[in-house]
Amino acid sequence: MDAIITRFFTPKEPPPAPDPGIYQCMFPEDAETPNRLHLRVENDGTGLLLVNAATVLHLNQTAAEHVALWIQGMGEEDAAKTMAARYKLSRKHALRDQRGLREEILTLATEPDLDPVLFLGMDRVEPYSIAPSAPYRLDCALTYKLDKQGTPDPLARARVDRELSKSEWMQILSTAWDANIPHVTFTGGEPTLREDLPDLIQYAESLGQVTGILTHGKQLADPAYLDRLDKSGLDHILIAFAPDDPAARQGLERALETEIFVAVHLTLDPTSSPRIIDTLEELFQMGVKAVSLAAFEKSDLCINALEQARDKAATLGLDLIWDLPAPHSETNPIAVELENVPQGAGRAWLYVEPDGDVLPAQGVNQVLGNILRDPWDQIWDKTVSSYQATS
Numbered sequence: 371m372d373a374i375i376t377r378f379f380t381p382k383e384p385p386p387a388p389d390p391g392i393y394q395c396m397f398p399e400d401a402e403t404p405n406r407l408h409l410r411v412e413n414d415g416t417g418l419l420l421v422n423a424a425t426v427l428h429l430n431q432t433a434a435e436h437v438a439l440w441i442q443g444m445g446e447e448d449a450a451k452t453m454a455a456r457y458k459l460s461r462k463h464a465l466r467d468q469r470g471l472r473e474e475i476l477t478l479a480t481e482p483d484l485d486p487v488l489f490l491g492m493d494r495v496e497p498y499s500i501a502p503s504a505p506y507r508l509d510c511a512l513t514y515k516l517d518k519q520g521t522p523d524p525l526a527r528a529r530v531d532r533e534l535s536k537s538e539w540m541q542i543l544s545t546a547w548d549a550n551i552p553h554v555t556f557t558g559g560e561p562t563l564r565e566d567l568p569d570l571i572q573y574a575e576s577l578g579q580v581t582g583i584l585t586h587g588k589q590l591a592d593p594a595y596l597d598r599l600d601k602s603g604l605d606h607i608l609i610a611f612a613p614d615d616p617a618a619r620q621g622l623e624r625a626l627e628t629e630i631f632v633a634v635h636l637t638l639d640p641t642s643s644p645r646i647i648d649t650l651e652e653l654f655q656m657g658v659k660a661v662s663l664a665a666f667e668k669s670d671l672c673i674n675a676l677e678q679a680r681d682k683a684a685t686l687g688l689d690l691i692w693d694l695p696a697p698h699s700e701t702n703p704i705a706v707e708l709e710n711v712p713q714g715a716g717r718a719w720l721y722v723e724p725d726g727d728v729l730p731a732q733g734v735n736q737v738l739g740n741i742l743r744d745p746w747d748q749i750w751d752k753t754v755s756s757y758q759a760t761s
Contacts, residue, residue: 387415387431387456388438392550394578395441397476403629405479406580406605408552409437412503421479423553423580423605426506432457436471446472504750507553507719508546509695509732512539512567514559514724517588529735533724534742536566540573542722542741547577549746555582555608557695557732559724562589568602575603582606584635584695590621596628606631608662608694613642613649626657633689634658635696636679639666643675650682660689662696695721695732720753730756 390413396404408420409429417434419427429437435456439449450465457464513533534542546554554574561567562585574581583599587609590596599607607625611634612618625632634653638646653661663679665672683690721729726742728749729735738756739749 387435388442390550392547392552392578393438393441394552395443405476407437407441407475408578408580409434409441410503410550410552411438418502418506419475420506420552420580421475423507423582425478427475427478432467433471436468437475440468440472502717504549504551505718505720506551507555508551509555509557509719509721510539510542511557511559511721511723511732512561512564512570515563516558516560517563517586529727529737530723530725534726536569538726538742539566539570542726543570543574543577543579545741545746547579549750552578553580553582555584555695557584560586562595568598571599571602571604580605582608582694584608584610586610586612586615586618587621587625588615588617590625591617593624596621596624600628600630604630606633608633608635608691608696610635610637610696611653613645613652622658623656631660632658633660633662633691633694635662635664635694637664637666637696638672638675638679640669640671643671646675646679647682650679650686650688654686654688658688660691662691662694664696693718695719717753728753 388411390411393409393411395407397407398404406422408423410418410420411434412418415431415434417429417431417437419429419434419437421427432453436449436453439452444452446465446468450461450468453459453468454461454464514530543554556567556570561583564570567583571581571583581602581604583604583606585607587607590599590607590609607630609618609622609625609632611622622632622634636642636646636649642649650661661683663676663683665676680690719731720738721732721734722741723729726740728738728741730738730753736756738752741749
């Protein structure tokens, strides 16, 4: 009799908590432009959630498990049942939490101007103040080659002894994915000078990574090439824009016709600063939704123009991007305006040179290792030690 009672009345054990690693999904799946979720479950059970590679949320263990069940395809009712069994909650309580979290994340994905920290009722966390188990993003400089109008960086070229092959870059992308890095950008130099750029984007997308490129935009004027990028699955483009270059303008116009998210980077120098307001007006009229701004130098003229550009962008309703790799990205409006700006270099992102050497960020001459030759754990341990020493 005891055996029969045990067999039929012993409660089932709930499924185990999600293992550490990356979980991803698109939602709604049937949407023309679905949103992308990447959840990185850390070793302690907490989670880091990236919504469209733009909003980063730090989740406690319970919230991370709720999101993991969603990403794994479990419906609200079944997810609530699982969480109720795991934490001895009422199913009604667990269902309310599950539905509430899904609605909040959907709102963040569709209304990016919301402050996710305040909206989700969490304690405010300064950007990059929590030590992650891996970067959020890897910036891959495929080449330091430029077109005829470009000015090469002699220091960068002196460091790099060769340019990696497509198969070697694919190995790097696999290493990044295995290290739970959900986002990669392809930069340079000019990455569109690499014939294999669309292939590398497609490979990264097949792994599950969000992909972006930083380009001068001229190659985008070629409809066939732009179509290749679009079909590769590319998620976002940041165009380092030269307003007086007809090819760059045409490339921007054609990129805006695709479903790829497009932002424009402007570097303000003494000659371009007086026209910055007009340039922003033109970009807005073209349909640009987001801009990245930086000063070529920290002169009064450039800094004043940077502040005017920031205010004009806000008036036009343009989103301000300040943490993607771009020329002179350390002189963005956030860094110029505030003291003790949180630094993401070496923590939220790392930079890989054309020969595989890893730097904390573009332009930071500190080699942390070579991602093809050195174990990833060794590079990351050195990165964390370096960051802690300078904090």
